[in-house]
Amino acid sequence: GAGVSQSPSNKVTEKGKDVELRCDPISGHTALYWYRQRLGQGLEFLIYFQGNSAPDKSGLPSDRFSAERTGESVSTLTIQRTQQEDSAVYLCASRSTSGGAEQFFGPGTRLTVL
């Protein structure tokens, strides 16, 4: 079946603009995660959605970052007033809670803030 998809694959924006990144999880996966990966670095956890529970936002670096998820489907990560340090690859992952703990990742969105 289809894997996790993300759009756009690349986004170039100017400092101070808002951006929205989209994630389509694997159908039926109730858990969804956002991560940030700066160039040459590991994964930085941002936010975790699990079904209808309140999301775990403990990784969001500032109030410029927010994310929403409608039910158990699409999620959008919004970054307001982008800064150059926001430049990174943003990865989305989903997980089936009826299966194991493994997460399945999308290809990522590369964000460049000029």
Add this chain to the structure above:
Amino acid sequence: GDSVTQMEGPVTLSEEAFLTINCTYTATGYPSLFWYVQYPGEGLQLLLKATKADDKGSNKGFEATYRKETTSFHLEKGSVQVSDSAVYFCASGYSTLTFGKGTMLLVSP
């Protein structure tokens, strides 16, 4: 809190050499353990996993054994190929995963 420590790279090997990438973790209880691989320009792919002590995960010639006594999950491959060049991430957890910083592997012909 939970943490995962893996050896820093890059690890540079010649084709057909033996590979070991060390990974140790700290966690409460017995988390599931994973190795993910990231090829250039791509997202992370699950390489192998183990869910309980003494389990051995294996895939594509790679293997790792869940060692509770040493809280380790070292990745090994007997004979690497150029196509194995990538960044390898160790991870542990349950509903959320903690990732290591990644180890870059470079294999030359």
